[in-house]
Amino acid sequence: MRVLITGAQGQLGRAVAQAMRAMTDWQVIAAGRGELDITRADAAGQIAALAPDLVVNTAAWTDVDRAEQEPDAAFAANALGPLTLAEGCAACGAALVQFSTNEIFAGDPGRVYYEYDLPQPRSVYARSKAAGETAAARVLNRFYIVRVAWLFGPGGNHFPAKMIAAADRHGTLRVVADEIGNPTYAPDVAAALVALVQTGHFGIYHLVNTGQASRLELAQAALDLCGRAHVPLTPIRMEEWPRAAPPPPHAVLVNQAAARLGIVLRPWQEALREYMQVEQARFALPVV
Numbered sequence: 331m332r333v334l335i336t337g338a339q340g341q342l343g344r345a346v347a348q349a350m351r352a353m354t355d356w357q358v359i360a361a362g363r364g365e366l367d368i369t370r371a372d373a374a375g376q377i378a379a380l381a382p383d384l385v386v387n388t389a390a391w392t393d394v395d396r397a398e399q400e401p402d403a404a405f406a407a408n409a410l411g412p413l414t415l416a417e418g419c420a421a422c423g424a425a426l427v428q429f430s431t432n433e434i435f436a437g438d439p440g441r442v443y444y445e446y447d448l449p450q451p452r453s454v455y456a457r458s459k460a461a462g463e464t465a466a467a468r469v470l471n472r473f474y475i476v477r478v479a480w481l482f483g484p485g486g487n488h489f490p491a492k493m494i495a496a497a498d499r500h501g502t503l504r505v506v507a508d509e510i511g512n513p514t515y516a517p518d519v520a521a522a523l524v525a526l527v528q529t530g531h532f533g534i535y536h537l538v539n540t541g542q543a544s545r546l547e548l549a550q551a552a553l554d555l556c557g558r559a560h561v562p563l564t565p566i567r568m569e570e571w572p573r574a575a576p577p578p579p580h581a582v583l584v585n586q587a588a589a590r591l592g593i594v595l596r597p598w599q600e601a602l603r604e605y606m607q608v609e610q611a612r613f614a615l616p617v618v
């Protein structure tokens with residue numbers, strides 16, 4: 331199989347490239363923004379010329395708060411980008427994996443979301459990602475929409491890494507206790523994606539680690555695993571941490587469709603433990 335990965339220098343793109351390169355007989359073209367800018371009109375032609383069997387789009391505008399100020403740029407990458415890629419796939423007969431987010435759901439308290447629930451995006455970022463899903467599904471029959479959430483992985487500037495850095499800076503942290511999601515390890519998503527695309531069952535999937543957590547629980551778990559259990563955490567409510575794009579409070583994804591195919595990701599706590607070992611050197615205690 332010949333696979334083209336876009337956004338290949340991002341957190342998820344790197345993990346997907348690594349997992350797919352490990353597959354014998356898979357030819358992997360890992361394109362960063364420099365090689366393939368998905369907002370350029372000629373991106374469709376570039377894809378057709380590369381003639382992949384599968385395009386995995388991990389490229390996206392991921393600055394959720396800044397999207398409120400720059401909606402045109404967010405929509406260009408997250409809505410028109412997937413549309414262009416889908417047109418390129420249609421031209422050469424490739425299938426498309428379009429990554430999406432739990433943030434397309436309203437996240438009403440107590441709710442969990444299945445693959446077939448209707449998106450109710452609230453922020454500019456969420457609307458642009460929902461539009462990207464629609465574009466892929468409108469142009470192609472052979473697509474996988476893969477929603478993920480709260481990603482962390484090697485080299486990423488993600489929530490656990492930010493919490494550890496903030497703990498070292500301030501010695502104490504205020505952390506939101508009423509935003510709930512699925513902490514998810516990028517390499518686990520990549521491994522699950524490799525399994526999924528081999529099934530040939532196209533459709534909408536939720537590839538998240540098993541279990542859910544509040545931001546506070548995730549921060550505590552990360553600090554515990556890197557020798558900072560002593561850092562005092564104060565629970566706060568979402569409204570006490572104002573953001574340009576308030577996130578959905580309870581956009582918890584259920585993996586029902588991939589589970590039906592035997593694809594289930596391990597509990598997030600196990601994945602976080604492995605991750606903290608992988609990046610042990612990065613999170614070594616500061617010398618005082």
Ligand SMILES: NC(=O)c1ccc[n+]([C@@H]2O[C@H](COP(=O)([O-])OP(=O)(O)OC[C@H]3O[C@@H](n4cnc5c(N)ncnc54)[C@H](OP(=O)(O)O)[C@@H]3O)[C@@H](O)[C@H]2O)c1
Nearest residue numbers: 337339340341342363367368389390392429431478480481
């Ligand atoms: N991170 C999360 O917690 C999370 C949660 C839910 C869903 N997701 C989704 O998961 C996917 C991967 O996210 P991630 O965490 O890997 O994000 P990331 O680390 O920010 O990676 C995104 C990559 O896309 C590239 N990119 C941006 N605009 C591009 C363009 N026009 N053409 C080509 N490449 C472009 C970025 O390059 P530059 O660095 O040059 O901008 C970056 O390398 C995205 O679809 C995101 O919406 C992420």
